[in-house]
Amino acid sequence: MSDAPAAISRLSRGENLSPAVRRLVTEHNLKINDIDGSGRDGRVTRQNVLDHIAGLDSSAPPTQAKQDEHTERIAFNRMRKVTAAHMVKSKATSPHVLQTIDADFSAIDRSRLSRKAQWKDTTGYSLSYLPYIARAVCKAIAEFPLVNSTVGDEELIVHSRINLAIAIDLNFDGLVAAVTRDANDLSVSELAERFNHLVMRARAKELQPDDLQGGTYTLSNPGPFGTLFTAPIINQPQVAILSMDAVKKRPHVIESDSGDAIAIRPVGILAHSFDHRAIDGAYSAAFLQRLQSIIQKADWDSEF
Numbered sequence: 001m002s003d004a005p006a007a008i009s010r011l012s013r014g015e016n017l018s019p020a021v022r023r024l025v026t027e028h029n030l031k032i033n034d035i036d037g038s039g040r041d042g043r044v045t046r047q048n049v050l051d052h053i054a055g056l057d058s059s060a061p062p063t064q065a066k067q068d069e070h071t072e073r074i075a076f077n078r079m080r081k082v083t084a085a086h087m088v089k090s091k092a093t094s095p096h097v098l099q100t101i102d103a104d105f106s107a108i109d110r111s112r113l114s115r116k117a118q119w120k121d122t123t124g125y126s127l128s129y130l131p132y133i134a135r136a137v138c139k140a141i142a143e144f145p146l147v148n149s150t151v152g153d154e155e156l157i158v159h160s161r162i163n164l165a166i167a168i169d170l171n172f173d174g175l176v177a178a179v180t181r182d183a184n185d186l187s188v189s190e191l192a193e194r195f196n197h198l199v200m201r202a203r204a205k206e207l208q209p210d211d212l213q214g215g216t217y218t219l220s221n222p223g224p225f226g227t228l229f230t231a232p233i234i235n236q237p238q239v240a241i242l243s244m245d246a247v248k249k250r251p252h253v254i255e256s257d258s259g260d261a262i263a264i265r266p267v268g269i270l271a272h273s274f275d276h277r278a279i280d281g282a283y284s285a286a287f288l289q290r291l292q293s294i295i296q297k298a299d300w301d302s303e304f
Contacts, residue, residue, distance in 0.1 A: 016043055024049045079174035090236045094151075094275040098231045101288040103295045105247045105266040108132045111188075111300035123196070129268070130166070130221050131191035133244050135303055136294040138162050138184035141217065144287040146279050147240040148216045156239075156278055165215030165235060166195055168202045176202055177235050179215040188304045223247065229269040239278035243271040 017025070017032070021044055025032055028049075035052045037044035076084065112127055119127040141148045141162055149158040164183040169175050178198040183191060201207050218235040223246045230243040247268035254261045270291065274284045 018046065020046045021049055024053075028053055077174070079170075083174060086236065087233050090234050093236060094234050094239070095277060096231075096234060096273050097276050097281060097284070098271060098273050099281065099284050099288055100229050100269050100271045101285075101292050102267050102269050103292045104252055105129065105268055105295065107296055107298065108300055109266050111304055115304070119192075123193075125196050127192060128221075129223065129244065129247055130195060130219070131188045132300065132303075133242075133270075133295070134164055134166075134180075134183060134191050134195070134219060135186075135188045136291055136298065137164070137217070137219065137242060139294050139298070140287055140291040142184065143290055144283065146283060147274065147287055149239050149278060150216075150237040151239060151275065151277055159216045161216065163214050163216045165218040165238075166198065167218065167220040167232075167235075168199050170203055176207065176212060177215060177218055178202055178207060178211050179213065181214065188300070217241070219244065223268065229271045231271060232273050234273055234275055239275040240284070241273050243273075245269050245271065 024030075024046065025035075030049070030052065032044060035044050035048055037048055039045045039048075108129065112129070112132065116127050145158050146156065148162055149156050151157070161182055162184040163179050163181045165177040165179045167175055167177050178201075180186070180191065180194045180198065183194075186194065198207070198211065201211070215235065216238060218232075218238060218241040220230065220232045220241060220243045222230050223244050225246070226248075227245045229245045232241045232243040234241050245268060247266050249264050250267040251262050252265040252267055254263050254265075270288060272284055272288055
């Protein structure tokens, strides 16, 4: 009998709540009898409700705890640590600007597809767009040499040699940027051979430190995975990098003296990230425009 008044008081507490307390209880779907009151005659205050909610939040729900049991934690290996540090440093060092342009790869395809089968039979690997674009990049750099430079102490160091670095994926276990020196002196077929040699050595873990040093401009090639366009991160201490994304058949406007027409052409997007300390947008855009022109108009049979 002595507990009856307390029980009655506890059951009736819900009838004497402030509007703020009622709102909190309703919003959080709480039972008022589960909350200890510190007000007069055991009345539940707003702070009591907030303390109760905080106590619930401090304990992970069973479903969350169950999920955490199946969470996998993968420690960064040495290559991932080095790559992460390099990328963070690059973003912190260089004010990145991205520009893109599309290009009609019909001229390249006329050369590439006519050689594709024989090349594969002879070499054992496919003739991709990469060496063609690398050749076009070298020709464009000859006219726009500032993209082939590094930033010094309040100065721009423009390199006379074009040492192309190509980003190589190591079977999803990291990447490296292997260098082909004096790439501008090589034909498309020679570039294809050099690149394949570097890829094979990289994936066999046979690259030497010298293979990863001295690059002056970098090419990234996510295109085989079907990407539309990628904003690449500059490979320090260089000032620019080009991403070559997927070449796919798309509707393309063809301009002529007799009028415009729409045709299905192999089109790819070239994405250029550059260091705004070194060059401005107009210079990069002009470089991209020249690169587009070379891709679309060069005599690729003679370049092969």
